[in-house]
Amino acid sequence: MDIARMTRTTGAVPAGAQRSRGARATAAPILAGPSSAPLRTHPGASRPSFHPTTLTARKSLLIARSTPASSSPPASAAGPRPLPSGPITGAALGDLVSRFKRLQNGSDIRGIALEGVPDQPVTLTPGAVFFIGMAFARWLRSKGQLAPKVSVGRDPRLSGPMLESAFAAGLLQGGAAAVHLFGLATTPAMFYSIVLSGGATSGPSSPAFFTTAASVASAARKAAPLPRDGDDTPPAPAPPPAADLEGQPYTGAVMLTASHLPWNANGLKFFTSAGGLDKPDIAELLQLAVQAAAQAGVAVGDPVSEQAHLLSRALAADPSRTARVPFLPTYAASLRDLIKRGVNSPANYHFPLLGCRVVVDAGNGAGGFFAEQVLAPLGADVSGSVFLAPDGTFPNHPPNPEHPAAMAAGAAAVRAAGAELGIVFDTDVDRSAIVDGSGREINSNRFIALMAAVVLRQHPGTTIVTDSVTSNGLTTFIEQLGGKHMRYKRGYKNVIGAGVKLNGEGVDSQLMMETSGHGALKENFYLDDGAYLAVKAVIEHVRRREEGLGGLSELLAGLPEPAESREWRVKIQSPDFKAVGAQVLSAFRDFVASGAHPDWSLEAVNHEGWRVNVDEGEGRRGWLLLRQSLHDPLLVLNVESEVAGGAEATAARVVGLLRSQSLAALAPLLNLGPLGSLGA
Ligand SMILES: O=P(O)(O)OC[C@H]1O[C@H](O)[C@H](O)[C@@H](O)[C@@H]1O
Known part of the structure; x- marks a missing residue:
């Protein structure tokens, strides 16, 4: 099983599952446990539709278990397995x-x-x-x-x-x-x-x-x-x-x-x-x-x-x-309190969102409550929201603000509704992203920049900790606002941990955020919390509106954006993938340090893999990062370029190295996938 790979290749439900949307089933769970009795559901929770493939699979499972073909157990290649009759030991x-x-x-x-x-x-x-x-x-x-x-x-x-x-x-x-x-x-x-x-x-x-x-x-x-x-x-x-x-x-x-x-x-x-x-x-x-x-x-x-x-x-x-x-109603009340206090409108304290049109795209995950129980009771018009109904087949798009389909759906909903603001959640709401009133997608580096701008106004000079694949432009942006940027490792736990450590050492760090949309604030228990980020964005939007300032996107005016941003993932086909990956990275570092490409220079501080600055001429700066995946047998190559076609050109040079004599022994273990065609 390779769940993480599956994450990136399939977010969608197979065709069979999509067809099943209308089908309802009330089949009891296979296992009747003490709490699998017919339960009362809380208001707002809809029963998810049942996946027909699963139903069929379960039926056949039940039939296979309950109708023995003969008086003896069915024969199989391995024969029937005796059940353990005491504590399990040995093999x-x-x-x-x-x-x-x-x-x-x-x-x-x-x-x-x-x-x-x-x-x-x-x-x-x-x-x-x-x-x-x-x-x-x-x-x-x-x-x-x-x-x-x-x-x-x-x-x-x-x-x-x-x-x-x-x-x-x-x-x-x-x-x-x-x-x-x-x-x-x-x-x-x-x-x-x-x-x-x-x-x-x-x-x-x-x-x-x-x-x-x-x-x-x-x-x-x-x-x-x-x-x-x-x-x-x-x-x-x-x-x-x-x-x-x-x-x-x-x-x-x-x-x-x-x-x-x-x-x-x-x-x-x-x-x-x-x-x-x-x-x-x-x-x-x-x-x-x-x-x-x-x-x-x-x-x-x-x-x-x-x-x-x-x-x-x-x-x-x-x-x-x-x-x-x-519990969601109680939790939603606490989020409403936060928005009321944050906006602190003298005229409309209890309805601070009156006149605001906001859409939520919950991707049929758990985030629909945010529109219905947080924003609407505060006066917002959320009628243009999409995919609020929980549906465990996720029939519309993967609930994932990193996924282009999720962001495109959120942006389309904002445009269709003529909304001022859109919020896109992942399934369990520990991640979110924003869409501005023009339909511009604010996720990844842009969302970090947005939160950094808000946090730096409240905490001048604070350190923003991010993952390793953030853009050069983000660093420039944070520094222009007087903040410091610590670019750390991938993995939201790593990012949050680094912020906690900084604070422990007396270095103020108020925001820890990954390009994936995971973000934590010191003021919020360092909790990775997509709903809290959305609350902050809503408060900021209303503040700007009341002060006659432009939409949230205007906060990003000073954020330099690369012309291209790409990621390639190279499979390491070895059970010893960590060691193989480490060898490749070490050869890569030596290669860069040798000066073979004079326009490449190693970034001064690297917390994982090797980030290389690429001088693209005329003051333009690209970069690449080659690192090991956090969980999977993969090398990951991220490239950003300020030149059209620059990302592929840089990646092709990395492929050249991966195929070079110095890595000849390891090359058969690397499946370059789509990257391979660049070096051809
Ligand atoms: O190292 P990668 O394969 O890119 O995966 C890294 C990612 O893994 C998980 O999805 C974590 O939730 C993320 O916080 C992390 O960034």
Whole structure:
């Protein structure tokens, strides 16, 4: 499986899935867990349409399991596999370890959750998710949270309800004292469930966020326990220990999402009061999950073994410890408070967006609430918004502000509605981008520049940390505004981590942002938060409007833009891809340093790979960066040029080196793909 590659090659649902939009299915999840009973959904959450391929696949799976052809198990090439009859040890344990390890994707867990795409077998099974839930509860307890209270949200993916049930069951099994299921939510909202319930010790500069803490506590008090299977009458009031936790903050929060990945993927992001879990935490969590599965004797990946265990847990679970809590309305209220305070309109304090036409493109992810529950109640006309309805097949375009189709759709919606502003979200709303009133797309470098302009006005001289592929023009822009630019590594966690470190060392750093649209502000818990960035943009737009200044794009007037910006990805066909990539990069550095191309010079500070400045003549400056991909067996080449045709010309020279004698031994391991034709 190569999920990240899949990310870039396919964002769309296969044709079969697109055709299925109208089809509704009410099939119960395969696994009947304690929380997979018919649940009440919160207002605004629509039932996603069912993927016919998946339905067919599931039907055949169920038939295969329930109708034995003869009295003996069906023969297969490998023969029937005996189920473990005790703790898993030996080679089977090794298999378990690698299954769980493969689910780690940096600081997230990711995998394939549904069948239906050829060559993409299911890896994130309900059984795996159950043990990850168990591991998270144990992990929290090991950190001193003796009665963990955990909130769980999900994006609209088709596998969401099934995995939510498995995860909640695992949490309870691992010792969680209370589990609150939010249903549809966003990634930043999940961290905010900890904040607004009083679980985070320091917060944004705006005290607005804390005004809603009381309402979260009261929503949690009113939360109805889940009905039992086949029983619509609400069970008796929750007994201790859940009742003892009423009004207590959440100690952990988890979002089930695979961000912008296609419909068949899913994943998990974890938060505590300290913020998002990091790579080592996830590795620890997965180890705990292996231990739990091995001890329980469950062959994760084997549907019979998984279901036997999950069903037995369903029988044992205490339903009073799980409740359905609609949280998005509370979270939306906190965002409305922020906008009110930010605009601070004396005439229209409660309706600061009256007369504003704003469109949101949520890409059928979880971000539709922002139009309906944040902007509209403040007076905005959001009627031109598109793709607000959650639909786990993502039928319109990949919910991803890095994707040209998403930005084009957002821009088209702005133009069609004659809106002043557009906001494009990714599936789980930890990323966003802006479209101005003319339909100009403000994502990537432009969005960083926009946020930098806002932040530098409020915090003169602050350092803006970005990823490694930002343009030369962005540095010029930040410096012209009196700020400092630290160009760090790819990976939003790396970028945020660098900002946190700077602040710890006494260097003020208010904004950490990646070209992917991930952005965090110091005033917002360093949280990677697309909704918060959108809030800042809306406040700035209204401020400019009220002061008779031009639209947001005018803030970008001083941003030099390259003529061309391109990216090529070269596959490294070796299990030892890290070492191979390092050798290529080392040869590349030596080549540049040798002065073979006199117009190339190494950038003074490089945090990953080698960035090279290209003198394009007449004062024009291009650059290239050759680096290893964060997660995948790839070398990535980014090139920007101030000359038409310059990006390909520079890339062709890199190809020349990759094919040179000095790399002859490694060349067969590199699949240059489309880059190859440039060096021909
Ligand atoms: O190194 P790459 O293959 O370009 O991928 C790097 C990207 O990986 C993930 O998508 C992370 O969420 C991004 O923050 C990161 O920038």
